[in-house]
Amino acid sequence: MSYCSNCGAKLPKDAFYCPKCGVKTVLGAEKTAITLEDLRETFNRIEKEFEKAFALATKEMHAAFKKAMENIQQExxxxxxxxxxxxxxxxxxxxxxxxxxxxxxxxxxxxx
Ligand SMILES: [Zn+2]
Ligand SMILES: [Zn+2]
Structure with missing residues (x-):
């Protein structure tokens, strides 16, 4: 059982805000922080995946272009x-x- 750091009221389990004074609980602060962090990580991951996919596509395009040029030269x-x-x-x-x-x-x- 935890208590509100502001008013000392008993907090229900999993409470993110004090039901009495509305102050964010430790759990609430953690929850918010984790959510923001998760969101940022998700964005970073998507960005990295996109960059990776884009780099790969560019590489493949270069390879295909090089191969095509070689074929033209060989013929x-x-x-x-x-x-x-x-x-x-x-x-x-x-x-x-x-x-x-x-x-x-x-x-x-x-x-x-
Ligand atoms: Zn309170
Ligand atoms: Zn033929």
Whole structure:
């Protein structure tokens, strides 16, 4: 059993405020402090998770971009033509893909 630090009234169990004078009890002060602390921790955690996720996404994007650049650099542009269906490299004058038989359309984006 605890007593109000202000008026000395007996406090009910789990009372956060004195029922007689309205002063916040020790328990009430603790409860408020914990709640604020929890809230702050939750915000910090969310912020960190977001930063982590964002950093990861940026990293993955960089990796994908680097890989794409490497693929572009590795691919000899004039010697072969890539099948749009299966991705197999065919000779540049091939009309049909030797691998899957799909008609190879000339790339329209390779304008000089
Ligand atoms: Zn009181
Ligand atoms: Zn193909």
């Amino acid at each position: 000899p542009p004039k010697e072969t033509v890539t099948c749009s269906n299966c991705g197999e490299k065919n000779l540049k004058d091939a009309i049909f893909c030797y691998n899957c038989g799909t008609k190879i359309e000339p790339k329209t984006e390779e304008k000089v």
